[in-house]
Amino acid sequence: MNTPIDDGNTHLRYAEYVLGVLDADARAEVEREMMASDAVATTVALWQRRLFPLGEEIASSEPPAYVWHRIHSQLGLDTPSRVEGSGDAATRKPGLWENLRFWHWLGLGTSVLAAACLVLLLLPSRQPVAPAAVYMASAITQTDGQVGWTATVDVGHGRMVVVPAKPQAIAAGHAPELWLIPAGQKPIAVGMIGGSAPTTLKLDPTLLAKLGPSAALAVSVEPPGGSPTGQPTGPVIAKGSIGTSPDAARGQPVTLLNRPDEKVRSSS
Amino acid sequence: MPANRTVEQEALDRLLSQTAAGDQAAFAELYRRSSSRLFGVCLRMLRERGEAEEVLQEAWIAVWHRAAMFDASKASAITWLITLARNKAIDRLRQRREQPMDDPALLDELVDDDPSPAVGAENSQEYRRLRECLDQLEPQQRRSVREAFFSGATYNELAARCKVPLGTMKSWIRRSLLQLRTCLDT
Incomplete structure (x- = not known):
């Protein structure tokens, strides 16, 4: 094969690529060359110009x-799905995920996990473009049995x-912290959560990998900045197990809106 | 290269760079400003609305994931975006055209005689230059180049459409490309 600097037909292949006359195999070959060689990429860019x-x-x-x-929806963006000037966007109704009342209702149910799975399965599947989404749900129950x-x-x-199912009374100068407890292991801090407002937490892949039916979630009362030791220091006020709901909510545009009253914090 | 970019082009460059940094608002704004051009390209090449919408969607998913590969020193954002959409459309055409296109009505529609529109004030300097150079080509060769560019057809398909041997089509196009390069680069 000739070098990219060669000025014969090989060089013309990049022009043919840009024009669009090459077959699938020849196109793939040029694309490989572009990845491997900056000179090729530059030649292609010149032809584009x-x-x-x-x-x-x-x-x-x-x-x-x-x-x-x-x-x-396919990218799971969390900015409002509105593009100024595009017709029906302005009249779009907020999704269930964005509906605060829905979450409160969910929290008050007795068989919360079953309800969560059922509701997620019943969500209308409008556009099956996203890969099957997997959701896990947990009802974190207080010592008095209430969610x-x-x-x-x-x-x-x-x-x-x-x-929160309802506003939680937390001792003054303290805040609830969420912990993930893999079976037989020490608790891992997930993040600070709201006592009266919903909180969205980002989960890094290592944390995600530890979530599953054998793991538990717990809430302890800690200083506002979180436990100083990396382990729960205050009383554990609620606990719950985790359930999986595979294939639920397939295709439903699940949009996380950051409400003014909702704080996004990063785990760890 | 970044020489004579318009204000709008520079704004798009900036939005694409912000998209590379994960800025969702910039991504939405980039889409708002440029998706109609990308959709025009998809429609023109695929000639089927549903497919053009699918390819446009694929293209924008790729924009989000590959924005970091955008290099403003090589191409403007709009060129980068159109390239991406065009490549997605060509990929789709190559999958689709495993079976030959033999609809005679479609063939007539595709091989227009000389569809070049008048050059207007709204056209860029680069476009006027390219048109001058295209006008210096033999009519048949000019038509082949234009047809190739707008339809994304392969050499084989172009030869079949124009009813000439494959070798003839290849030499028309290659000669045209060399001639265009000489004309444009001087």
């Missing part, structure tokens, strides 16, 4: 608004939403 002005003849065409919603918080994990996006 020469030929692409022809694209000015192509009339622009506004895509339908649902294309953006699909992109937004204190519900935690729902969006595994695909590495996020957990923790919602």
Whole structure:
């Protein structure tokens, strides 16, 4: 094979690539060369600059608004799925995930886990574009048997939403901290959570890997900045196990909106 | 290269760089400003709305994941974006055209005689230059280059459409490309 500097037909292959006349195999070959050689990438870019002005003849065409919603949902973006100027976006109803009342209702149920799975399965599947989403849910129950918080994990996006079932009375100058306890292991700090407002926590992959039916969640009362030792120092006020809901909510655009009253914190 | 970029082009460059840093608002704004151009390209090449929408979606997913590979010294953001959309459209065409296109009506529609629109004030300097150089080509060769660019067809498909041997089509296009390079680079 000739070198990229060669000025014969090999060099022309990059022009042919840009023009679009090569078959699939030849295109793949050029793309490999571009990855491997900066000189090739530059040659291709030069040809793009020469030929692409022809694209000015192509009339622009506004895509339908649902294309953006699909992109937004497939990428799991958490900014509002609105693009100014795209028709139906403004009238879009907030999803169940964004609905605070839904989370409170979820927290108050007796068989919370079953309800969570059922509801997630019943969500309308409008656009089956996203890969099957996996959710895990946990009812974190207080010592008096009442549900204190519900935690729902969006595994695909590495996020957990923790919602208090009702405003929790926490000792002044203290704050609730969430812990993950893998079976037979020490608690791992997940993050500080709200006593009266929902909290979205980002979960790093190592933490995500430890979530599962054999692990438990617990809430302890700690100083506002979190436990100074990395282990629970205050009383444990609630505990719960974790359940999986595979394939739930397939295709539903699950959008996490950061509400003003909702804090996003990073684990660890 | 970054020489004479317009204000709008520079804004797109900035938005794409911010997208590379994970800025979702910048990504949304980039989409708002440039998706109609990308969709135009997909429609023109695929000639089927549903497929064009799918390819546009694929292209924007790739924009989000590959934005960090954007190099403003090599190409403007809009060129980068159109390249990505065009490549996705060509990939789709290559999958689709395993079976030959033999609809005669479609063939007539595709091989227009000389569809070059008038050059207007809204066209860029680069476009005017390219048109001058294209106009210096033999009519048949100019048509082949234009057809190749707008349809994303392979040499084989172009030869079949224009009813010439494959070797003839290859030499028309290659000669045209060399001639264009000489004309544009001087």
